[in-house]
Amino acid sequence: MALETVIPGSHLYPDLVFPEPLHVPLGMARSQFRAMGTTISLLLPVEHLRHGEEIVRTLFGDWEQTLSRFLPESELSQLNRLSGKPVIVSELLFAVMYRALVAAQATDGLYDPTLLNQLVQLGYDHTFEELPAIQPVTEHPVSPGGRWRNIHIEQAVRLVKLPPGISIEFGGIAKGMAVDAALECLRQEGIHTALVNAGGDLAVLGVPPREKQWPIEVQGKTRSWVIPLHHGAFATSGVARRRWRQGTHIRHHLIDPRTGLPAQSGLWSVTVAAARCEQAEVAAKVAFLLGMEQGSEFLRHHFLAGLFVQEDGTWATVGLWPGEAMLKEG
């Protein structure tokens, strides 16, 4: 697609796989709404649809109000404005911050929640729906990440102190954690069969009535697969969306903290299966940054399964990813 035809607010490369309507298992119903900058889709038993939807909608609303960097009055935005000062934060913000730092440590900093300044410098300074297709060139060189190591937290009093000038952007981990928390809330309410999908990051609880699995479509660049998920979660990271142009450069939102610039790993997307959505989300992003070879090694090291799709459309699987049987041509 020529750059001149880009419509502001849309991604440069629309899906090449045009999705078909999704199936609804017997005895279940679907509901969806907008939150956290994406579409939240639910599959719930018919008799629990209204109650379950209310639970999940409330949860995502709370999380967005607390964690969105695009809402000036969100708690995260306030924390970012108070960088350099000790701040007592809510249980939710502290929990997400804590897990983000654990993830950063576990990935040796490849997952980095302190890259907001770099994202803004590269032009991602509005919600993607509001983002102009072409952003002005930054005057200052973009610096690498790694400042998460200077974040001070005290769990006993939920105190967070960001390094001066550093701002937090949790990225997908917050969405993944919200999916996990939503399923846990549903389970606590006695709902034991559910699927929660937040813009492609999803997790399941139980299996649909009379079914043995959840058939999940995983989209590649030129084709898609239907993967029978029995339990656990899926997350996909890639450059099919959230791309924009800055000067002569095509930018995307997957920033490599080693350079502070969008990753150039030769990959189109990575989909990871894990026990929890937060794990799948972080693993998919890190595997994408590492590229095919090192990313595969990373997934194997953590006993995770994944699907790598390269820019040229070729693909490879890692771990116990199911074979070709459920391949669906795009």
Place this chain on the structure above:
Amino acid sequence: MSSLNANDPYGQTVLPYQPSILSQQKKGASLRTTPRADSSQDRSVRPSQASASPLRMSKAEALIVVNRCKRWLIAGALVAFGMLSALVAGHVVGATSNQTKPASNNQTKPASNTPTTSSSSDGNFFQQQQGEGYGGYGFGNSNSWQPPVSRSRVS
């Protein structure tokens, strides 16, 4: 020939009072020695005096008591200092929270909405919890194609 005092029931000779030699020595020493020598002599004298009077504490015992008191005093001071520090720290944190607590903190989130920070998998973020199948996630039967119920894609 000794004469027995009829008033003495034990038939002991009653002698007139004479100051003891020690008392005399002490008096003489106190006149001749420097205060320092005097104090050193005190140390040697007092135990004998104590033995003479069972209610008085010996020097060694007194030192033990003093040392014990010192220890308690030091321990008490440390405890008091700790408590004071805790109070000051609490006050500072309270003041800090009052100054920099974002407005949304006033909201009380339901406990179930908030993930825990004391997860057993803290040591390994990617640790796959013990569950059915392989590593906390699992796949079903992929032998036959089924219509998808949801999608995982780049968001």
